[in-house]
Amino acid sequence: MRLVLEKRAETPFALRLLSPLLAVALTLVSAVIIFAAMGQDPLHALTVFFILPLSDSWGLQEVAVKATPLVLISVGLALCYRSNNWNIGAEGQFLVGAMAGGWLALATHGAPDGPWLMPAMLVCGALGGALFALIPALLKTRFGANEILTSLMLVYVAELLLDWLVRGPWRDPQGFNMPVTVGFEPEAIVPLLLEGGRLNIGTPIALLVVVLAAVLMGRTLKGFEIRLVGEAPRAARFAGFSADRLTWTVFAISGGLAGLAGVLEAAGTVRMLQPGISPGYGFTAIIVAFLGRLNPVGCLIAGVFLAVTFIGAENAQIMLKLPLDVTRVFQGLLLFYVLACDTLLLYRPRLVRSVAA
Amino acid sequence: MPASPPLVQAQQIVKRFGALAANDHVDLTVAAGEIHALLGENGAGKSTLVKMLYGLLQPDAGRILWQGAPVVLHGPREARRLGIGMVFQHFSLFEAMTVAENVALALDGDAPLPQVAERLAETSRAYGLPLDPRREVWQLSVGERQRVEIVRCLMQDPRLLILDEPTSVLTPQEAEGLFATLAKIRAEGRAVLYISHKLEEVRRICEAATILRHGKVVARCDPRAESAASLARMMVGSTVLGVKHEPTAPRGKVRLAVAGLSLPPAEAHGVALRDVSLALHGGEVLGIAGVAGNGQDELFAALSGERLAPRAEAVLLDGRPVGRQGINARRRLGAAFVPEERLGHAAAPRFPLSENALLSGHAAGEFLAGGLVRRGRLLGYVDEVTRVFDLRKGSRDPEARALSGGNLQKFTVGREILRNPDVLVVAQPTWGVDAGAARRIRQALLDLAAEGAAVLAISQDLDELLEIADRIAVMFHGRLSAPLPVQGLTQESLGLLMGGSGFPAEDAA
Known part of the structure; x- marks a missing residue:
């Protein structure tokens, strides 16, 4: 007996849904094994990790707060990846967005002027992220530089820039030498949705972005272009689409969304600038994008799931004394399984008996 | 005295791709010293069958006999060791390398390059396939590239040579040259399995034909005794009509x-x-x-x-x-x-x-x-x-x-x-x-x-x-x-x- 992979003529629709669920299931099985190996009761640990975060209003709000940047960024990345543009630098674009919006907040600090400030900050953040993302797009289309490398390396540029700013020119003089800026003025803060929580208007913005992106991808010519360029570049040229121009477009969109997520995080959740402003949202969003099948609605679901793992890891750290790195392990395993399960979409596994000699 | 077994036999070969039976209980027998045509429309299962003979695919059922003994071909290397060579429709040559380097890469074994070049020149002379071992492949015409592939196969001294639509990339004159080479190969007692669409050339050079339609053998014949029309009828299963066309001089703007x-x-x-x-x-x-x-x-x-x-x-x-x-x-x-x-x-x-x-x-x-x-x-x-x-x-x-x-x-x-x-x-x-x-x-x-x-x-x-x-x-x-x-x-x-x-x-x- 041997296992053979047969190429599928067509991928059944149900399988497209099933494949990420299978990946999640395999991750959970792996989690049980890891928990057991660490001397924990696996069932209890799973409850702490995946159920507890969803069991009260505070937990749910926290999940939404964490899911918001993941969803915003991953929707943009999904457009990129669909068109075969591998933007790995969303983390950097996120930070530049936070810095660009934060700059406006700091520049008007002490003399904030009316309700235009917060929207203007969001625009600044999105623009900053977009411009920063256009650097790898330029390098790719002009010089043929690999965008995976350039966008990834620019993350470190952004991190170090933020680090320098908050330790240098933007440091709060009354901050006891801590590397933080002053807290933003109320006018520069993204309004909350509910009293007694951290849910802000970033979440509805993310939902709106999901809807717009779903319409873009599914119903418009631009969405068709994005999918076609990624799937069959030569056919895309035959359709009259320019891959180079599209590279600029999708990098601008994904950078803009990452930047928007960054400024929302800075002006909504953190309310100042500091080095650890992102717990790796830009990288986790890559997993979200793939787990969500590079589909905007899928990104929403996957974003919520990964947000749960963030909160769950905090719970596990407090209640089970498990290291925070366990989350990273789960997220890595999840991406691994997602990509592995994708094989099922293109191939059908079949056991065949060896042919008698 | 019993006749010696045929060179290669495929018996009741079945190969499925999902729901499609690409080969449905196919029998094929090729004797030594014979140019055997494998005919059929596109999708009839010709390529699938020869890929199994060359070890690229494994049959789901049925067996392959080599000189009367059953064999299982797990890969092209085993097929080559038995004495089966194949020239594909799409060439597998590295453009930036010389002819000799391409040949040396494909030979099982590690003969030094000058020795390969010498044998190559020898083989190409012997079969009337002129080639310069030192030229880089990108400089060669399509016909010359095909010669490289054929010489590469012949250097492994095959008993059976499989050619997949070899003349589709040749001018009529180049095809004539190929036919002369094939005649020589046959005269040495080697067998050729010849896949083609071109019925006239099959009638000229092949003495046996197996015709596939929808994965099944529908006929075996001596193509020399058939007409192109009758061969086409066997392939398609019905009479093929020509199109209506009266050529005219250009008249519109x-x-x-x-x-x-x-x-x-x-x-x-x-x-x-x-x-x-x-x-x-x-x-x-x-x-x-x-x-x-x-x-x-x-x-x-x-x-x-x-x-x-x-x-x-x-x-x-x-x-x-x-x-x-x-x-x-x-x-x-x-x-x-x-x-x-x-x-x-x-x-x-x-x-x-x-x-x-x-x-x-x-x-x-x-x-x-x-x-x-x-x-x-x-x-x-x-x-x-x-x-x-x-x-x-x-x-x-x-x-x-x-x-x-x-x-x-x-x-x-x-x-x-x-x-x-x-x-x-x-x-x-x-x-x-x-x-x-x-x-x-x-x-x-x-x-x-x-x-x-x-x-x-x-x-x-x-x-x-x-x-x-x-x-x-x-x-x-x-x-x-x-x-x-x-x-x-x-x-x-x-x-x-x-x-x-x-x-x-x-x-x-």
């Missing part, structure tokens, strides 16, 4: 003109277009013949606008200079294009037909409303192509890759023709398409021309061009000959042009 177009190669080892001129009249079919790789792809890209010309005046559509305009601008002026490669160029494999209709149809605008794609209209268009061109498909809107080659070709041609183009440029209109679909496509091209449109057909199939074209021009080394009226043209006269006679001397080298 010029719809597509190319004037002095030169283009450097798009990539290393590509072909440059050199001073190409042509005038395509309404109501005519102009054929462009030529051995593959002489600039036909480049000409198609320049006509379609996938590559822009250096000057706007180099390409004229209805008198308007469009050389600097992209493919969609040209489509809006009434031009339509069908590229050679169905999957990946003409159509996106994993997109449904409706979106593949949008692919070339979006420029016209009728499939869009307020920025949104009109799915209903696209589906209606697919239905219409299906009806007019008799597409056979499993569902209303399947992915392009789920269609057979012939049906997908009918789709990519049909989606352009139903837009009633003024100018249609089509490359290899019936490449690898079964006879029924080919006839339908050719007739559709002729009907389109009869309604006044101008049709440019780039094809390597001379029979096809002689059947549908009013005039034929030949491409050689990036140059285009003056078109000749099809009356009075023969395979032979075109073959000479395709080999470079009549072109400037420096090209013919």
